[in-house]
Amino acid sequence: MTTTTLEGVLEQEQARTARTAPAPIPLSRIVSVELRKSFDTRSGFWLLASVGIAAVLATAATILFAPDSELTYDSFAAAIGFPMAVILPMIAVLSVTSEWSQRSGLTTFTLVPHRGRTILAKAIVAVSIGVVSMLLAFAVGALGNVVGSALAGVDQVWDVSFIDVTDIILFNILNMMIGFMLGVLIRNSAGAIVAYFVYSFVLPTLSMVLATSQGWFKDLQPWVDFNWAQGALTNGSSMTGEQWAQLGVTSIFWLVIPLAIGLRMVLRSEVK
């Protein structure tokens, strides 16, 4: 023990006399730290675990309750897709807001004073988690389709194309980015989660009511309603050029601009 302490002291003295400027922190290191932070707490761990758990439960429910004629890959994908669309955005929201709600940002942003790098790392982690989760979900669904068809004694039906898969993944990543954006903009866990549900469930309903009662809005809706534009990704047919344009336009207004405002606030705000 004595030797280690002595060495420690000597090492410190040397460091204090001859010090070279340390190398900057690489982004890859910040990403790996942020990934670690996303599951090193009980809540974070179970939130991530719930992705797998929800996929398995949704698959089991489809096998148990779906009529034989509907034991197709599309049914499995749809059943798993619903919980994913709720859980993944929550992961994205909390990865940002916990720095403020739990106040760990005081340490995070003093160790990495360029907040934009931390936020970028968090975005990379969130998107990676989203893609991996969706691939896992599709794998579980495929397994369910094989097992379910065998149990029911019907032929396997693979009615989800590769394009559909990428569209559905994109749909979920977009949802995650909405969560992420709200986290950056609101920086409070409860507030951002509530805002997410308003965004995904209240606004679309309002838009629908408006479209049915006001003729002028009906034609405008695909270019204004983000949820509507996203819906085109999941309706099973491939996207038309116009639909991509609508998705692009609505994304700019509902995602890119608020995210830019949020980032600006994060970079300038006071961390307490």
Place this chain on the structure above:
Amino acid sequence: MIKVESLTKQYAGFTAVDNVTFTARPGRVTGFLGPNGAGKSTTMRIMVGLTPASSGYAEVSGRRFADLPNPGLEVGVLLDASAQHAGRTGREILTIAQRTMGLPAGRVDEMLDRVSLTDDEAGRRVRNYSLGMRQRLGIATALLGDPDVLILDEPANGLDPAGIRWMRDLLRGYADRGGTVLLSSHLLHEIEVIADDLVVIGQGKIVAQGTKSELLATAGTLVRTPDAHELGQALTTAGVAFTPSAATGSQDALRVDADPGVVGRVALDAGVHLVELRTADGAGLEEMFLELTADTQRETITEGAAA
């Protein structure tokens, strides 16, 4: 070395930090002293880039904090020991910092050992930590990168007397090896025993700064008497300036701008009975500090009867 130059932070309606300038030098412990809400924490947050300054700047080791390539290796920071994710274990919090700084994993155990957190305690979640344990963990995080500069906001809060002693020795040793230590406190006595230099702040402004010996060696005499009013009159007649003193917490003390011999002479001539007569070592600083706190504290100090 920490350099703060004309630092000002304004919020809507009030100025939290008002034109603050000071330097914390290597090899010395600089005490940043002021009542609650004086602007200590805001100043420290500006130093480490958590709060943007309205004007002026702060430099650590000759650079703006944001320009440090890997700040954890150059500046150890402890601003609020409770500002941690309550669901992480102490060891995990250190591991995150260790990985961010790019240090070897063994450093975490070294630091846990250094701040006397046991393996069992390190494995507990921070929500179950006492404030003292959180402070130790926070100090471990600050020391992790073996920085040249330490910035600690009220590090003694929540520590027991043995812990305060331990911290004092640790910071002393740190400064003696050439490190720069800046620590804040709202307790004069706490700062008095450890600091070499003092920066006193009140309502956002620096009210005094210098070495401890300079500030404590304020001339004057502290005198206590049941007949403070009569002594006051005698002193006025003799043309000696004085102020009622709140230093002893009682109403019967005066701080006089003269040697004890002069005051004793005046008292003898006036026939006033004294209960205490001594040089006012440090009383000047304490007086000033109490005046600073008088506006914000809830307990009111009764003005001396002699006034």
